[in-house]
Structures are given as C-alpha cells and as structure tokens.
Amino acid sequence: MPTITLPDGSQRTFDAPITTGGVAADIGAGLAKAALGARVDGILVGLDHLIDSDAEVAIITPPRGKDPCSDDALRLIRHSAAHVMAEAVQAVYPDAMLVYGPPVENGFYYDIALPEGVSISTDDFERIELHMNEIIKADRPFTRCDMDLSSGMKRLQGEGSKYKIDNAERAIDGGAETLSWYTTGTPDENWDDLCGGPHVPSTGHIGAAKVMTVAASYWHGDASSDHLTRLYGTAFPDKKRLASHLEQLEEARKRDHRVIGRKLGLFKIDDMVGQGLVLWTPAGAIVRQELQDFISAELTRQGYQQVFTPHIGKLELFRTSGHFPYYQDSQYPPIVDPDAMSMLVEEGCNCADLSNKLQEGDLDGYLLKSMNCPMHIRIYTSEPRSYRDLPVRLAEFGTVYRYEQSGELGGMLRVRGFTQDDAHIFCTETQLQDEMSGCLELVQIIFQTLGIESFDIRVGLRDPDSAKYVGDPSNWDRAEVACKAAADTLGTPWKAETGEAAFYGPKIDFIVKDAIGRSWQLGTVQVDYNLPERFDLSYVGSDNTTHRPIMIHRAPFGSLERFIGFLIEHFAGAFPTWLAPEQVRVLPVSEKSAEYASTVHAALVESGRRTTLDDSNERLQSRIRIAAERRIPYLLIVGPRDAEAGTVSVRVRGIERDLGATPLNDFVEALNAEVSGRRDCVVKQLFPSADQNHDSASEAAPESVPGP
C-alpha cells in the first residue's frame, strides 16, 4: 500500500506496488505520455521503476514552451542519446568495442575502442547521425533486463569485452546487486548495452541529437593504458533547443579572448617567437599596466615590499628547492656554460651523459625560472631576520617559464611564459591566519572592482594516498586547518578537494569559467612549511633562539596572461574606462570643426586620458561604427554647435545614441572621477536620460556568458 507524496504535497495511495510510469498515468494521461522519468526519494529513475513503499515522487517531464529544460530531463535524454549514438557507431563500425558513455555537462560522450588502424573522422558524423535519427524516429522503447551477478558476469565473459567486464566489476564494487542491460527496442532482437540506467521510456523522447566532436581519451584516464576514441554528442528535448544551444556556442566563440584579442589588438602569439609565448601589443600592455598599478597600490597598503629577480638561476638553487629534477619534464632544458659545453664536446659526451651530469650535479647550469619562490627565499636569507621583522612580504611581477605540453596551450589561458603577480610572505605560526586573510582580501578587492561575481573557491588538500607530497604530516595538518579557517572568513561557500594541493602545501584557489565553459584557476594562496625547511630558513625569536618561518605563496591574479585572457571574455572586450586602452575618442562632425575638436582632444590629453582624434576623411557614421567596434567607452562628437557653446556631444558605449551636449569641463571632470575611482558610471550621471531606452542587448553583459 505505497503512499506517494508529490512535490506539491498532495498524496496518492495505491493498493499494490506501482511503477513511476503508473503514478504518472494515475495523475493524468497527458503526463504519462510526456513523462521522461522520475525522482523517487531523490533518486533519478526510469518510468519502469517499481515503488513498493511510501515515497516522495516527482515526475520528470520535458520543458513546456520556452521554459528551460530541467537538468534531470537533460540527463535522461542525453544518457539515452549516448546509447543511440553507440548503436549507430556499431552500425557503422561493427568491430568497435564500447567502453563507457555517460551524460556530461553539455551533452554526453561515449568512449570507444576501435580496431587498430580504424578511426572516426568528422566526415563520419553525418553517417552516424543518420543512423541515430532513424533510431530516434523508430521510437523504440528502452527495455531494462536484470540478471543476477553470476549469470550476468557469465554473459559478459561470453561476449568478451574486457571493458564491459571492467564496468560490471566496478558496479559490483559499488554495491550493485544485479547487472542490468538496456535494450533499445525488443530484447534479443535489438541492440543492447550493459547499463545501470535510467533512460527515457523510448528513443522518440530524445527530441534532437547531434554528434559534436571526436577526441582521444585513455582508459580509466590513464595515459599508459588503452587509447580510446571519445565521441562527444549533445541532445535536447526538441530541435529548437538544440539549435539555440548551437547558436549560443557560436555567440560564445565571439567573445573568445583570442578573437577579441586580435580585433582589439591586445596581444599576439607569434609562431616565430614560439608557442605559448605572448607578445603584449600596445593596447594589451595598457590593460596589463593598469592592473599592475591597481594591485601595486593595494600591496603598498598591505605592507608588501617590491623586489626584482632574474629570469634564470643556477640549477643548484632549483635542486635545493626540489623543482629540479622533479619537474624536469615541464621545464625548458638547462642552459650550460659555453666553456663547459666545449669541454664536454671534446670529451665526446652525448646527450644522455649531459643529462646525467646535470641531474647528478656534476655539471652546473642555469634554468629559466619556473617559479619565483627560490629567488625570494634568497632575498629573505640575505640578512639575518628577527621576529620583529616578520612578516616579511616580498612581491614581484615575476615572469616564469614552464614547458607545458603543446596540446595544452591555448591563447593566453595556458602559456609557456607568464608573469605572476607573485609574492611570498615569511611569517610566524601565530601570524599565519591574519596573513592568509590579507591575501584573500586582495583577491576579493580585485574581483569586486572588476565585477567578477561567478567563481568557485577551492581548498586544495593533499591526497593521503599519494606520494606526490613532501613534508611532515603534522605540518600538513596545521596548514590545512589554516587554509580552511581562512576560507571560512571569506563568507562565500567553498569546496574542499583532496589531491588538489601543491606538492609542498595546501592552497586556496579561485576558479572561473571561460567563454566556452572551461574552468581555469586564477588567484591562489598557498601555505608552505616545506621550502623553509629545504632552505633552512630561520628567524631569531623573542627567546633569542632560532625558529623556522612559514611561507605563504600567493598570486591574486594568478598570472597576468591568464587573468587578462579571462578578463577579455568577462567584459567581451568592453573594458571599464580605467582599463580601456582608449578611453575616449573625439570625432569632429566635419573638417569645419577640426580646430575645436583638437582643442577638446588636447584638453583630454592634458587631463591624462587615453584619447585619439579621428579626423579621417570618413563620414561621421562610419567613424562612429569604427570606434564602437573598438569598444571605446566614450565618443565625443563635436560640430559647429558644440564649438559655439563650448560643449561636447557624448555617446556612451552600450547606450549607442546621442545623449546630448554637456560642457567640456563637466565631461572631463566626470571622466577623471570615473577613472581615478575605477568606477564605470560617473559620466553617465551627467545624463539623466541615459538609462531610458537603454539598448541593453548591445552592451556586454559580463555575467550572462552562455555555457556551451
């Protein structure tokens, strides 16, 4: 006699066990027809799920009208579509072995083991989709079949797929009591797959599916294991939603920092210079310099001291820090002294010998620094330190080089040479908490000033089972407690993740998403008990004995490359006035106003603004268009009327119409206030009508980045 409680609180009692589909039918025939699945006591199930005791039940349906599709509905549809795609792939490649096919954030994938020499190319997508669409059109029911563990395993062994056997073993390890198969259609007649479910009732409920992309993957994510082909697809309840998803992807690509970076001349990555090495062009250099100035002022306020250190250092330095040879694979090779090199050549020394000598320390060389900490540590040790000196806070915009795998590089978000807004704090145990809070405050100031509202905070802890971490476990425990406590002071929820710590200590990271939905770490604060040991750091305490300081590594931007790459996408190129490479452009209506225009321009230059005068031989409309595409915050259009009255006619980015004339001095004053306050609204206040008829669609909406 199960009693079912529905989401609205209403209850229905049945005198026998009933399926979720039965519950839906009991509520209404229309609902039963539309239903995709259900949640029973919070667990996602299919419509064939039998309820035999009291339960809370929510029926999952496709969205109505323009409502957004629920995550549950998408999950059911996409997992089902993964089966349909797998069947289609096996129709096209009969020898393909299936591995694993889950729904993911924006669709689903299926990992496939293809026979030697066979590959799926994008040209095959159409054929695969053709099969998929046939299966969807046939509206075949998903039929579940359970087998007890031993006969299920026997069946799998008979079929001979080590991948499916592995999946079954994992399911059993996870507590599965039976093994289940889902047939897409009639059992023993149609295609089936080992699967825990749930699925939509029939393939027809997958409204629209598409194969998106193909990539390589590794079995169990292990590069030394089998190499698999991962086919990505996506699915939606209807064609319209699929189309709008594809459209959103297209839109997101338009705000890709690589696209905007080129359009606005912000940076260039040049083949001839090298992969992952950024050239900061003049406009981008301004943005970078402004950000540096901004954070520098905060650092001064917080008692940091600025230092400069070289780009290379002796191997011995990095041996002591432990970075060499531990991270050798991701470093540019060492630079060897020319005389030593010639001697080695005379001795007939080969590459392997050279590498050995470098590793053993028989030969010294220099390494491009991949981090600044060893250098800052040597500044710390350059004089004796007393507890009265602590905390010592050494800051540097330090450029480091890491030889990242070529396939990992991308625009400014992952590069091989980058500048960290780095600092190292040397402090006592009792100062640790406050210092960490100070570091987190810096990140918050940055995010607030730039209007970055959607980010995740991750506290990276060590994985106790991994050998990757160095140092004393009790130190680790203290450091992890300190990190969590500091994260608590943020007043924003954070997530602890084991295995995400640096090898020398736990950390707090700030994670954001780029235009196409990928996650990137920006700011970071890391506690380190390890390097102070390795470098034997000390200070003299009030008890006149030596003590070991603790180090904090922190970079609130992370790196200027990645941060600005992200920022370009965040603002879609429409930087706030204080960051904008060009803040205001003066456009004379015609040559007749050229003289007044240059007076206006000169006044802006005089007040320290970044400005240009566009008196080119183009029509006004054309010059406005060019300036608007450059995302310049303010355009001053001046003609005879303005010259007469001493005014400027203002056009504001994002409003895109004439807001009317204002005295030049008022404009300059407001603009200066806006820039010096790092605000984005002072000039607008001159124009009470600015917020009316605001065409908001044309202004960048930073937080409404559509996901893929």
Place this chain on the structure above:
RNA sequence: GCCACCGUAGCUCAGUGGUAGAGCACACCCUUGGUAAGGGUGAGGUCACGAGUUCAACUCUCGUCGGUGGCUCCA
C-alpha cells in the same frame, strides 16, 4: 605528448589536377557629411613548410611546423 579536424591576401572566408578570387582592412582621389558602413581607383598571395606521385600539384600521398577541440598534465 595522444586522437580528430584545420592552415589560401593583414582579417573572415570562396575555389579548381592546367601556376588564384570576394568582403573587410590598407593607400590614393572625389566627397565636408550631426550619431553604427558615401563613391571611385589601386596595391597586396612561393595557396604554412619539405618531399613524393604526375606532362602538370594550391588541389592527391607522406612528413614537418603551427592552430582548434578533447584526453592527460598543470609547482
């Protein structure tokens, strides 16, 4: 590094086994125009690079380099 795709003018892209085309940008001329493209003329390419097949390769094949999306990695 692995898999797939891509590489034609500064940019965005057409194109064909018989030595190349558009739009924008650029230069010059006309136009002096009050809020998102005025008109004309011109210049600009070893079709990423190297090898092979062919009478002939930008086009087909292989390799290299570079890019993109994933995977793995990310001190």
